[in-house]
Amino acid sequence: KNQVEQSPQSLIILEGKNCTLQCNYTVSPFSNLRWYKQDTGRGPVSLTIMTFSENTKSNGRYTATLDADTKQSSLHITASQLSDSASYICVVTVYSSASKIIFGSGTRLSIRP
């Protein structure tokens, strides 16, 4: 069964600290994995996309990793800012299927001053 599981479900950290969010998936055949940031009441916005052959992708203070062997991905946020408070969603796409895009349930990150 195609699944995407994220952990932790929620996380609170102090401003300036680093954090890492986890995503484990069982999706086949794998096409790509994306991390999205969703502010409250807004649509998700893509942070990174990685294909099977990519191990690391950075976007400013966000760094995503992908281990295709263990089917795990992480999103590392460096020097967190208050504006990083949001839900972070891991999304895995099944190759060549219009509908098989599997969403994780997200990690709710809160940055405290």
Added chain:
Amino acid sequence: SQTIHQWPATLVQPVGSPLSLECTVEGTSNPNLYWYRQAAGRGLQLLFYSVGIGQISSEVPQNLSASRPQDRQFILSSKKLLLSDSGFYLCAWRGQGGNYGYTFGSGTRLTVV
């Protein structure tokens, strides 16, 4: 560049009234189009997707319907809203082929009263 427009941003409708949410995409042709619903604190649930004009696939039985009258237009409708239709609705598009990720609209907050 490609853009996706979704409106309205918020909507309050009485039970039993009709619904029409519209989504349009610019800067691309023949996109896959999607409607998702997101309940508060929950993940995204795929409602409908379309791979072409007039082609609609439904993922879950429900009180809603979708139509694609033009290549880059996707409409979510209901003849009579239920209280359970309240939620955050997201339109998204994705390029044809196996290696594209999603781009989401800004969402519509629907409250049925």
